[in-house]
Amino acid sequence: MKNFSFIENGSxxxxxxxxxxxxxxxxxxxxxPDFALLFSEVPAxxxxxxxxxxxxxxxxxYCKEILAKGGKLQAVSxxxxxxxxxxxxxxxxxxxxxxxxAAAKLGIAxxxxxxxxxxxxxxQMDMAxxxxxxxxxxxxxxxxxxxxxxxxxxxxxxxxKAVAAKLEINGKTVTIGxxxxxxxxxNPGMAGLHATMLCFITTDADIDKDVLAGMxxxxxxxxxxxxxxxxxxxxNDTVLIFANGVSGVKIAxxxxxxxxxxxxxxxxxxxxxxxxxxxxxxxTKLVTxxxxxxxxxxxAKMAAESVANSLLCKTAWxxxxxxxxxxxxxxxxxGAVFDPDKCDISIDGVPVMTQGGDAGxxxxxxxxxxxxxxxxxxxxFNDGDSNYWVWxxxxxxxxxxxxxxxxx
Amino acid sequence: MKNFSFIENGSxxxxxxxxxxxxxxxxxxxxxPDFALLFSEVPAxxxxxxxxxxxxxxxxxYCKEILAKGGKLQAVSxxxxxxxxxxxxxxxxxxxxxxxxAAAKLGIAxxxxxxxxxxxxxxQMDMAxxxxxxxxxxxxxxxxxxxxxxxxxxxxxxxxKAVAAKLEINGKTVTIGxxxxxxxxxNPGMAGLHATMLCFITTDADIDKDVLAGMxxxxxxxxxxxxxxxxxxxxNDTVLIFANGVSGVKIAxxxxxxxxxxxxxxxxxxxxxxxxxxxxxxxTKLVTxxxxxxxxxxxAKMAAESVANSLLCKTAWxxxxxxxxxxxxxxxxxGAVFDPDKCDISIDGVPVMTQGGDAGxxxxxxxxxxxxxxxxxxxxFNDGDSNYWVWxxxxxxxxxxxxxxxxx
Numbered sequence: 001m002k003n004f005s006f007i008e009n010g011s012x013x014x015x016x017x018x019x020x021x022x023x024x025x026x027x028x029x030x031x032x033p034d035f036a037l038l039f040s041e042v043p044a045x046x047x048x049x050x051x052x053x054x055x056x057x058x059x060x061x062y063c064k065e066i067l068a069k070g071g072k073l074q075a076v077s078x079x080x081x082x083x084x085x086x087x088x089x090x091x092x093x094x095x096x097x098x099x100x101x102a103a104a105k106l107g108i109a110x111x112x113x114x115x116x117x118x119x120x121x122x123x124q125m126d127m128a129x130x131x132x133x134x135x136x137x138x139x140x141x142x143x144x145x146x147x148x149x150x151x152x153x154x155x156x157x158x159x160x161k162a163v164a165a166k167l168e169i170n171g172k173t174v175t176i177g178x179x180x181x182x183x184x185x186x187n188p189g190m191a192g193l194h195a196t197m198l199c200f201i202t203t204d205a206d207i208d209k210d211v212l213a214g215m216x217x218x219x220x221x222x223x224x225x226x227x228x229x230x231x232x233x234x235x236n237d238t239v240l241i242f243a244n245g246v247s248g249v250k251i252a253x254x255x256x257x258x259x260x261x262x263x264x265x266x267x268x269x270x271x272x273x274x275x276x277x278x279x280x281x282x283x284t285k286l287v288t289x290x291x292x293x294x295x296x297x298x299x300a301k302m303a304a305e306s307v308a309n310s311l312l313c314k315t316a317w318x319x320x321x322x323x324x325x326x327x328x329x330x331x332x333x334x335g336a337v338f339d340p341d342k343c344d345i346s347i348d349g350v351p352v353m354t355q356g357g358d359a360g361x362x363x364x365x366x367x368x369x370x371x372x373x374x375x376x377x378x379x380x381f382n383d384g385d386s387n388y389w390v391w392x393x394x395x396x397x398x399x400x401x402x403x404x405x406x407x408x
Numbered sequence: 409m410k411n412f413s414f415i416e417n418g419s420x421x422x423x424x425x426x427x428x429x430x431x432x433x434x435x436x437x438x439x440x441p442d443f444a445l446l447f448s449e450v451p452a453x454x455x456x457x458x459x460x461x462x463x464x465x466x467x468x469x470y471c472k473e474i475l476a477k478g479g480k481l482q483a484v485s486x487x488x489x490x491x492x493x494x495x496x497x498x499x500x501x502x503x504x505x506x507x508x509x510a511a512a513k514l515g516i517a518x519x520x521x522x523x524x525x526x527x528x529x530x531x532q533m534d535m536a537x538x539x540x541x542x543x544x545x546x547x548x549x550x551x552x553x554x555x556x557x558x559x560x561x562x563x564x565x566x567x568x569k570a571v572a573a574k575l576e577i578n579g580k581t582v583t584i585g586x587x588x589x590x591x592x593x594x595n596p597g598m599a600g601l602h603a604t605m606l607c608f609i610t611t612d613a614d615i616d617k618d619v620l621a622g623m624x625x626x627x628x629x630x631x632x633x634x635x636x637x638x639x640x641x642x643x644n645d646t647v648l649i650f651a652n653g654v655s656g657v658k659i660a661x662x663x664x665x666x667x668x669x670x671x672x673x674x675x676x677x678x679x680x681x682x683x684x685x686x687x688x689x690x691x692t693k694l695v696t697x698x699x700x701x702x703x704x705x706x707x708a709k710m711a712a713e714s715v716a717n718s719l720l721c722k723t724a725w726x727x728x729x730x731x732x733x734x735x736x737x738x739x740x741x742x743g744a745v746f747d748p749d750k751c752d753i754s755i756d757g758v759p760v761m762t763q764g765g766d767a768g769x770x771x772x773x774x775x776x777x778x779x780x781x782x783x784x785x786x787x788x789f790n791d792g793d794s795n796y797w798v799w800x801x802x803x804x805x806x807x808x809x810x811x812x813x814x815x816x
Contacts, residue, residue, distance in 0.1 A: 055740035055748045055764070086736050088749065088765040121733025122766045235737050311719070311803075325529025328494050329643050332463035340463045341496065356463070357496040358530045395719075 001260045003168040004267065007175070010164025011146025015177040015202040017041045017246035020145035022152030025133035027081025027119065027126070033152035035133035036078040037102070038200055039141050043072035043112060044244035045206075047213035049220050051237035057085030058125075059115040060238060062095035066111050070209070074112040076200055076240060077102045078153050079133065080181070081119040082126065085235035094125035101131060105138045116198050116238045118155055118181065150179035153198055157181050161275045167264045169205075169257050172249050176265055177202045180272040182279075197224065197276060199239040201268070205261055206245030211253045215262045216241050223269035227277040227391045241265075274391065283393035285317055288376040290389045291336075295381070299336040300388035303379065306334030308392035318394035322366035324352035331379055338381040348375045409668045411576040412675065415583070418572025419554025423585040423610040425449045425654035428553035430560030433541030435489025435527065435534070441560035443541035444486040445510070446608055447549050451480035451520060452652035453614075455621035457628045459645035465493030466533075467523040468646060470503035474519050478617070482520040484608055484648060485510045486561050487541065488589070489527040490534065493643035502533035509539060513546045524606050524646045526563055526589065558587035561606055565589050569683045575672045577613075577665050580657050584673055585610045588680040590687075605632065605684060607647040609676070613669055614653030619661045623670045624649050631677035635685040635799045649673075682799065691801035693725055696784040698797045699744075703789070707744040708796035711787065714742030716800035726802035730774035732760035739787055746789040756783045 013020045020038045027034040048067055050060045066073070077098055084091050099113040106113070117125070140148075150162035164177035182197025201216075220239060251261050278286050289307045294300035307313055310330040316323040324345050332340065345353035348369045352359050369375055421428045428446045435442040456475055458468045474481070485506055492499045507521040514521070525533070548556075558570035572585035590605025609624075628647060659669050686694050697715045702708035715721055718738040724731040732753050740748065749764040756777045759767035777783055 051741075053737060053740035054744075054746065055736045083733070086733060086748075086761065086765055088763070091765075121736065122761070124766075235733075235740060325491070325494060325643075328463045328529065329461060332461035332643060333459075336462075338462065340494075353494065353530070355496070357494055357499075358532075 001167050001263050004264055005166060006271070007164040007166060009147070010177060011150060011162035012038055012177040012179050012200060012202045013143050013146035014164030015175040016204045017244045018177065018202045018242070019141040019143050020149035021137040021140035021142065022145065022148030022150070023133060023136040023140060025079070025129050025136060027079050027129055032154070033148070034080045035137060036149035036152040037075065037134070037137040037141060038078070038149060038202070039075045039106060040202070040242055040244045042244050042246065043074050044242040045209040045212055046073035046114070046240060046242050047209055047216050048238060048240045049217055051234060053235050055086055055235045057083055057117060057236040058087055058091035058095045059084055059117045060236060061092055062099065063114050063116070063238060063240070066099070066114065069111055071111050073114055073242060074108045075102060075106055076114040076116060077134070078116045078198060078200070079119070079130065080153050080155050082117060082123050083119045083121045083236050084117040084125045085121045087122065087124050090124055094127060097127060098125070098130050102134055105134050114240055116236070116240070118153065118198055118236050121235060146177060146179065153179065153181040155181060157279055159279060161272055161279070163268055163271050165264060165268050167260060169249050169251070169260060172247055174205045174247050174249050174261065175203065176268050178268050178272060180276060182276045197234075197237055197239075199224070199272060201239070201241040201265070203241070203243045204245065204247035205243050206248065206250045207243045207261070208253065211251065211258065212241055212243055215265060219262065219266045219269050222266060223273040226389065227273050277391045277393055284373070284396055285394045286374045287317055287392045287394070288389060289392055290376060290378045290387065291381065292378065292387045293381050293384055294386045294388070295337055295384035297386045297388055299338065300386050302334045303331050303336040303338070304388045304390045306330045306336070307377065307379070308390045311395060314392065314395040317370060318396045320367055320371045322347060322352055322363060322370045327377060327379070328353060338383045342382040344380040344382065346378050348372070409575050409671050412672055413574060414679070415572040415574060417555070418585060419558060419570035420446055420585040420587050420608060420610045421551050421554035422572030423583040424612045425652045426585065426610045426650070427549040427551050428557035429545040429548035429550065430553065430556030430558070431541060431544040431548060433487070433537050433544060435487050435537055440562070441556070442487060442489045443545060444557035444560040445483065445542070445545040445549060446486070446557060446610070447483045447514060448610070448650055448652045450652050450654065451482050452650040453617040453620055454481035454522070454648060454650050455617055455624050456646060456648045457625055459642055461643050463494055463643045465491055465525060465644040466495055466499035466503045467492055467525045468644060469500055470507065471522050471524070471646060471648070474507070474522065477519055479519050481522055481650060482516045483510060483514055484522040484524060485542070486524045486606060486608070487527070487538065488561050488563050490525060490531050491527045491529045491644050492525040492533045493529045495530065495532050498532055502535060505535060506533070506538050510542055513542050522648055524644070524648070526561065526606055526644050529643060554585060554587060561587065561589040563589060565687055567687060569680055569687070571676055571679050573672060573676050575668060577657050577659070577668060580655055582613045582655050582657050582669065583611065584676050586676050586680060588684060590684045605642070605645055605647075607632070607680060609647070609649040609673070611649070611651045612653065612655035613651050614656065614658045615651045615669070616661065619659070619666065620649055620651055623673060627670065627674045627677050630674060631681040634797065635681050685799045685801055692781070692804055693802045694782045695725055695800045695802070696797060697800055698784060698786045698795065699789065700786065700795045701789050701792055702794045702796070703745055703792035705794045705796055707746065708794050711739050711742045711744035711746070712796045712798045714738045714744070715785065715787070716798045719803060722800065722803040725778060726804045728775055728779045730755060730760055730771060730778045735785060735787070736761060746791050750790040752788040752790065754786045756780070
């Protein structure tokens, strides 16, 4: 990557040719902003990755439908407060109508509008609110509206999450902007995408939609797919990318340009993934789990995700308890094949288990490491050369409170 | 089953020919009883099911070793406070030495003594305490010591769990007694046994050890394997059964007697499983998840366990929130194959989802049901004829507190 850098206060609208708005339409009882509109001045190539949940929400089904048609997209309408999931045919009709209304008000083709929703499951969409939202948002679309949009898509998030970065390709600047929401229900381990999250990415590069789709899919596996807060997956997970070509920089498949752009896109996606796991509901710590020298990537992945999702490990971290026995137990029941008598575990370099037994580090020393806001648990199987890592978080009283009280 | 009934205040020593003791040796800092000895006056046929965790603890490895030799067993030595897991060769040697010491003090063959441990992982066994424990326990062995033994094997359990039942076979009374410990780390879904638990079962029936092993394995799948508290599995899970034949009732393979005995044994095991899930760390509710009319038992099982282990569902139950959307999401990402548009969900008979959408029941009505201490969530896929059920519990503030503070 040449001259890659993050843009201060960057967002989806840091990318030339994109406008956005965030408004309050009334989907949320709280009165907080709850509708975002993202718009490209010219039709853009687009790609998406979505939840693999069998109860995929209506807007997810609708997005897949229009992406399958192969045309360009020019906007996405996003509401928070009603998920439009488990709403049957009327739900799908509501997503379709939302796109048509937005298209009419924006003066573009109906098939050029994607739709995303997040919020309460099982409630039919309120189309009067959608109309009101569009009437408010369309006139407010602006080339510095990205941060407003990022705020409007939040649900249990405590902070809005927007980012942008630029890099140089063939002497020209290419920009990538993005916003995401997601805090609870975050889980890796399913094909495609694995988090309760919405993410919208903009770029002014000129990229064929199939190339774009391949990059997005692979990068999602190495960013959003590596985070876990509670092991649940949502009905509405959606990541969409729009490439409007305004920079005039063509990124062709199989070139160094493609590799550079993909690496830059991964940095943007990892930045958001990192912030999502740090914003996990009530979590106080970011824990990286690395499993190294496993017999296969699959073994390393099963083992890392088992530790990342272990409620006993996550509550121990909250309690500043290094408790390597719980880590060992989670590795042991993960299904991964390895030799327990060869396994070493260290926390930020401090050995806690050596060859399947106590490393002899005083508990007070290991406890100091676990008190930190961020630390890395490294599990070395000494049994092969395959590696995998995931990001996890702790589980606090606050997590239980948020999820016992928040009626999604 | 003829004349099956539970025995009031029953325990492992309700079964003729068995003695037990529970003493305080000093494994626990709290001064609570922490060592149990169970003894059969005559050598007994025995069988066991164990954790499938790759870091199986030393006593688990030792029990498998002596069971594989095929001889009869006559005692089990159980300590709580030190798990003797992740302790390598010295750990295995400690289990072996524990059995030899017990055998010497009891005047029986070393290979006739099983060993079980529960408690902190990664700490080597304190053999001086084992000696002290045996010196205290052997003289205290008595035919009404079953409840003392049940108390001595507890860790985070809030109540001891012992039970006994009798039934009539060929005009004679056969007794089954049992005790269990287990509250946290309880999880179904792995082959064999799936709970952080110790369970010891006694019977005076005369049953071949292979028949006994088959019954125990199958019954474990339909009792202990159906409970889940937090999705974790322990390094030390052990279920052992001893059949000393003292009743003179021979139970032969393939007979009605076998079916009757097996059914009675299942009742005893389900009784303990039910009480373990009710004693789940900090849990306030027992929730039965039924998945019916699925395409296969495997689909029904994946779906039921997904709901049972969903942290979002479990915190919602704690908050008295019927939240069928979270149930639907957990069914949807479970990996089970089903048609979401045919799926119905009800809670204690109150419909909450019909054909993949809102059933129209006011939330306040469903919330009343979820307020109860026990309720059943029935998920009907209307898509086949296979069924599965599991028991789950809620997750409370108390759960987090116990597991953040308890340094296992």
